Amino acid sequence: MSDFTSIPDSFFNPTVSAEDLPQMDAMLFRPLETAYKQFLYVRTLIFWALVFMGWIFFLLFTWNWSTLWLSVGGSGLWLSLAAFSLYAVHRGFERKGYALRERDISYRSGWLFKHWISIPYNRIQHCELRQGVIESSLDLMSLNIYTAGGSSSDLTIPGLKPDIASRIRDYIIKKSPLDEEE
Amino acid sequence: MKRSEDFEFQEPRYQSRAAILIMAYEYIRNFIGQFWFLFLILLFNADFWKYIIGLVALLVLAGSGVFSILAFRRFTFYIRDGSFIVNKGIFRKSRKNVSLGRIQAVHTEQNILHRILGVLELKVDTAGTGEKEFSIPALEPRLADRLRTKLLRERAMQSTPGEQEAHHRDEDRTEDKIFALRLIDLVKIGLSQNHFRTFGLIMAFLIGTSNRVEEFFNTSVYDYLTRSSFWKSVMSTSLSFYLFLFIGAVLLTLVVSIVLALFRYYGLTTWKSARGIRIESGLLNRRVQAAPIRKVQIYSWIVNPLRKLFGLFTIVISQASSEESSRSQALSIAGARASHIEMIKDLIYGRIASDWPEQVDVDFSMAWRYALFFGLLTALITFLLYYFLSWTLWLMVIAVPAVVLLNFWYYYNWDIRFNADCVTVSRGVFNVRTSVLEWYKLQSVEISQTPYMSRNGLANLSLYTASGEISLPYLNVDDAGRLYHYALYRTEEGNRSWM
Numbered sequence: 001m002s003d004f005t006s007i008p009d010s011f012f013n014p015t016v017s018a019e020d021l022p023q024m025d026a027m028l029f030r031p032l033e034t035a036y037k038q039f040l041y042v043r044t045l046i047f048w049a050l051v052f053m054g055w056i057f058f059l060l061f062t063w064n065w066s067t068l069w070l071s072v073g074g075s076g077l078w079l080s081l082a083a084f085s086l087y088a089v090h091r092g093f094e095r096k097g098y099a100l101r102e103r104d105i106s107y108r109s110g111w112l113f114k115h116w117i118s119i120p121y122n123r124i125q126h127c128e129l130r131q132g133v134i135e136s137s138l139d140l141m142s143l144n145i146y147t148a149g150g151s152s153s154d155l156t157i158p159g160l161k162p163d164i165a166s167r168i169r170d171y172i173i174k175k176s177p178l179d180e181e182e
Numbered sequence: 183m184k185r186s187e188d189f190e191f192q193e194p195r196y197q198s199r200a201a202i203l204i205m206a207y208e209y210i211r212n213f214i215g216q217f218w219f220l221f222l223i224l225l226f227n228a229d230f231w232k233y234i235i236g237l238v239a240l241l242v243l244a245g246s247g248v249f250s251i252l253a254f255r256r257f258t259f260y261i262r263d264g265s266f267i268v269n270k271g272i273f274r275k276s277r278k279n280v281s282l283g284r285i286q287a288v289h290t291e292q293n294i295l296h297r298i299l300g301v302l303e304l305k306v307d308t309a310g311t312g313e314k315e316f317s318i319p320a321l322e323p324r325l326a327d328r329l330r331t332k333l334l335r336e337r338a339m340q341s342t343p344g345e346q347e348a349h350h351r352d353e354d355r356t357e358d359k360i361f362a363l364r365l366i367d368l369v370k371i372g373l374s375q376n377h378f379r380t381f382g383l384i385m386a387f388l389i390g391t392s393n394r395v396e397e398f399f400n401t402s403v404y405d406y407l408t409r410s411s412f413w414k415s416v417m418s419t420s421l422s423f424y425l426f427l428f429i430g431a432v433l434l435t436l437v438v439s440i441v442l443a444l445f446r447y448y449g450l451t452t453w454k455s456a457r458g459i460r461i462e463s464g465l466l467n468r469r470v471q472a473a474p475i476r477k478v479q480i481y482s483w484i485v486n487p488l489r490k491l492f493g494l495f496t497i498v499i500s501q502a503s504s505e506e507s508s509r510s511q512a513l514s515i516a517g518a519r520a521s522h523i524e525m526i527k528d529l530i531y532g533r534i535a536s537d538w539p540e541q542v543d544v545d546f547s548m549a550w551r552y553a554l555f556f557g558l559l560t561a562l563i564t565f566l567l568y569y570f571l572s573w574t575l576w577l578m579v580i581a582v583p584a585v586v587l588l589n590f591w592y593y594y595n596w597d598i599r600f601n602a603d604c605v606t607v608s609r610g611v612f613n614v615r616t617s618v619l620e621w622y623k624l625q626s627v628e629i630s631q632t633p634y635m636s637r638n639g640l641a642n643l644s645l646y647t648a649s650g651e652i653s654l655p656y657l658n659v660d661d662a663g664r665l666y667h668y669a670l671y672r673t674e675e676g677n678r679s680w681m
Contacts, residue, residue: 103674114636117628118666120674148502149625153646 029097029108035138036096036159040089042134048082088112098157105145105172107155119155121175123147129165141165145172191332194258194269200299201257201320206250207295208319211466213242259318264340266306266333268316278316280306283340288330293468302326306333357460360525363450367494367517371447372440374488381435447516454529459499461513471513476679477501478530479649482617483523484610493519497526498615500649502680512649527618531604535618538599538606542665545640548656549593553586560585598654600665603672605645607652621672623647623680629662645669648680 055078059071092111099106106118128144135141135158142158143165160168252272259268266285268278290302304326306316321329450463458474480500489495499513515522527535564578588611597608597616608616628644635641641662643654654662 104670110630112633114631115628116630116666117626118670119626120670122674122677123625123680147625147646148648149646150651152644152651153626153628155626 027099027101027106029099029106031097032093032157032159033140033161036140037089037093039134039138039140039159040093041086044082044085044089048078048085052078052082096159100168100171103175105155105157105168107157117155119145119147119153121172123149124172124176127169127172129162129169131162143168191259191261191329194260194267196254196258197318198301198320198322198325199254200296200301202247202250202254203299204295204301204320205253206246209246209249210242213246257319261332261336264336266316268318280316281340282333282336285333285337288333290326290330291468291470293464294466296320304329357453357455359451360454360529361450361452361515361518361522363447363463363517367492368443368447368450369440370492370494371489371517372443373436374486374492374494375439375443377435377439381431384431384435384438443516450516452515452526459513459526459529461515473499473501473513475530479623479647479680480617480619480652481527481530482615483518484613484615486612486614495520495523497523499526499530500647502648531618531620534601534603534620535606538601540601541597541599542654542657542661544593544596544598544654545638545656545658546593547634547638547640549590551634552592553589556589557582557586596655598657605665607654617652619645619647619652621669622676622678624669624673625680627666627669629666631659635659 052075055074059074063071088111092109095111095114096109097107099108103122104118104120106116108114108116125146125148127146130142130144131140132142139162140158141160141162142156143160145155145157147153147155157165157168249272253270256272256275257268257270259266261267261282264282266280266282270276270278286307288304288306290304292302296302299320300323301320302323304318304321318326318329445465447463448465450461453460458472458477460470460472462468462470478499479502480498482498482500484496484498485494494516495518497515497518499515501512515526518526560581561578564573564575564581567573567577568575592609592611595608595610595614597606599606603622604618604620606616606618608614625646625648627646630642630644631640635656639659640656641659643657643662643665645652645654657665
C-alpha cells in the first residue's frame with residue numbers, strides 16, 4: 001500500500017502499545033468489570049436451564065422406553081452445549097474490552113468470532129445508559145452509543161461500573177457535536 | 183399601506199373544484215391497488231359473481247364521489263400569525279399548523295389527471311421530524327404561484343440572514359436536464375428485468391389460483407385445454423404439456439415485466455441544479471425524488487448480463503436516511519448509459535473519484551469456502567427433496583455444480599479499489615453493483631474474524647454509512663487494519679459535515 005494511508009504524526013490520537021493482533025494497530029483495551037462475567041454466566045445458565053426444562057417436558061409427553069438412547073443422547077447434547085457455552089463465556093470475557101482515545105471509542109469482543117468496532121466521537125448521534133434487573137443487582141451498567149448508520153453500526157459497552165459509565169458518557173458528549181435537539 | 187395581496191390568504195379558502203375528481207381518482211386507485219387480485223379471481227367464476235362485481239364497482243365509484251365531495255368541503259387552508267394552516271379530514275378531522283420559518287421548500291407537481299384538468303398539486307416541505315410534508319391536492323396554477331410566493335416571502339421575514347442565504351440557494355430553480363429515458367430503452371429495461379423474480383411471482387399466482395379455477399369449473403386445466411384437437415395434439419404427452427405451460431409462463435413474465443417497467447420508468451427524467459439532483463418518473467403516478475449533493479452517502483450503479491448487452495445501467499444514489507426507509511429514499515435512474523454514470527459521478531464527487539491507484543484483493547479462500555458451504559447445503563436440500571418428496575435426483579446433479587460455479591463467479595466479480603478520498607467496491611453475481619463512497623462520510627468501522635480467518639491472517643472490514651453498510655470480506659488482515667485506521671483518521675480529522 002502506498003504512503004497516502006500513512007497517518008501524519010501531527011494527528012494527535014494517542015495510543016498505547018498492548019498485546020493484541022500484531023497486524024492491527026495497537027490500542028489499549030480496558031477490560032470490563034469481573035462482575036459482568038458473573039452476569040454472563042447467570043444469563044447463560046438461565047437460558048440453558050429453560051432449554052433443558054423444555055426438553056424434559058418434551059420427553060415426559062413422548063416417553064417411550066424404546067427410544068431411551070435417543071433421550072439420553074439428546075440430554076447429553078444439551079448438557080455439552082451448555083458446558084461449551086459456559087466455557088465460551090469464560091474465554092470470551094477476557095477478550096472483551098473498550099478503548100477510549102482522543103477522537104474515538106472502540107470495543108473489542110469475541111473468542112472464536114472476533115470483532116473490533118470504532119465510532120468517532122463526531123459521528124455519535126446520542127448515547128444511553130442502561131441497566132437490566134440482574135445488572136442492577138450486580139451494580140453494572142451498559143453504555144449504548146448510537147450512530148446514523150443503523151443498528152449494526154452502533155456500539156454497546158456492557159459491564160461498566162455506574163460512575164465510570166457516566167464519566168465516559170459525559171466525556172463523549174463533550175467531544176461529540178451533540179447540541180440541543182429542536 | 184398594505185396591498186390587497188397581503189390579505190389574500192388570511193381567510194380560509196377552498197382549493198380548486200378539480201380536487202374532487204382528483205381525490206376520487208385517488209380513492210379508486212387505492213381500492214383497485216388493494217383488491218385487484220380479488221377481482222381477477224372472481225372474474226374466473228360463474229356469471230353470478232359478475233353481477234356482484236358490477237355492483238361493487240358502482241358502490242366504489244359512488245362512494246368515492248361522495249367522500250371526495252365531503253373531503254373537498256372540509257379542506258381549507260390559510261396563512262395567519264406566521265403560520266400556514268390546513269384543515270382537512272372527514273372523520274379524522276385534523277388541523278395542521280406549521281410555522282412559516284420551518285418551511286424548507288415549496289414546489290408543485292402534476293400527474294396525468296392534473297395535467298388534463300389544468301391544476302397543480304402544491305407541496306410544502308418542512309424541516310424537522312414528524313409530519314414533513316403538507317400538500318394541497320389541486321390548485322389553479324396562478325393561485326398556486328401566488329400562494330407559493332406569499333409563503334416564501336413570509337418565511338423570509340421570519341428567518342435569520344444565514345437561513346435566508348440558504349433559502350436563496352434553494353430557490354435557484356434553474357435546472358439542467360441531464361438525462362431522459364428513451365422509449366426504446368424503456369422497452370429494453372422491461373426485457374432485461376429480473377425475470378426470475380417476476381416469473382416466481384407469476385408461478386406462485388398461477389399455482390395459487392389454478393386450484394380455485396379448477397374447483398369452479400369442475401375440470402382440470404389439462405382437460406379444459408385439450409378440448410380442442412389442436413391443443414390436444416400439441417400436448418399429447420405430459421412433457422409437452424408442461425413445456426407449453428412453461429413457455430406460456432415465460433411469455434407472460436416478459437409481458438408483465440415490460441408492463442411493470444413501463445409504469446415505473448415511463449418518462450424518467452433527471453435534472454441537476456444548485457439544489458442537487460431531481461428525478462421524475464412514472465406513467466400514472468408521477469414520482470419525484472430529490473437529493474442535495476451533500477446528502478449523498480453512496481453512489482452506485484448496477485448492471486446485469488442482459489442489461490450489459492443493451493449497454494444500460496441502473497444508477498442508485500443513496501442519501502442519509504433511517505434504516506426502514508433507506509430503500510425508498512434512494513434515487514434510482516434506470517436505463518442510464520456509461521457516460522451518464524461518469525457524468526453524475528463527476529457532478530457529485532468532482533475529480534476525487536476518477537483515479538483508483540490502489541487495490542485490495544479478496545482472498546481466494548472465500549471462493550472455495552463459500553462454494554463448499556453452499557454446495558453442501560444445496561446437496562443436502564436436494565437430497566432431502568429426493569428422499570422425502572420423491573423429487574428427481576437429477577436436480578442435485580444440476581444444482582450442486584451450478585451453485586459451486588455461481589460462488590466462484592461471485593468471487594471473481596469482487597473488486598475493491600481506493601484512493602486518498604474514496605473507495606469503490608464491486609460485488610454481485612448477476613446483478614453486479616459498484617459503489618463509490620467517501621472515507622470521511624463513514625459513521626463507524628468494524629473488523630471481524632471467523633476462526634478460519636484468525637488462523638489465516640484474514641479479516642472482514644465493514645464500512646457503515648448513513649445509508650447502509652458495505653462489507654469487504656476475506657481481506658488480508660494488515661490491509662484491513664490499515665484501511666480501518668485510515669478511515670477513522672479521515673472521519674475524525676476535519677469538521678466536514680457528512681450531510
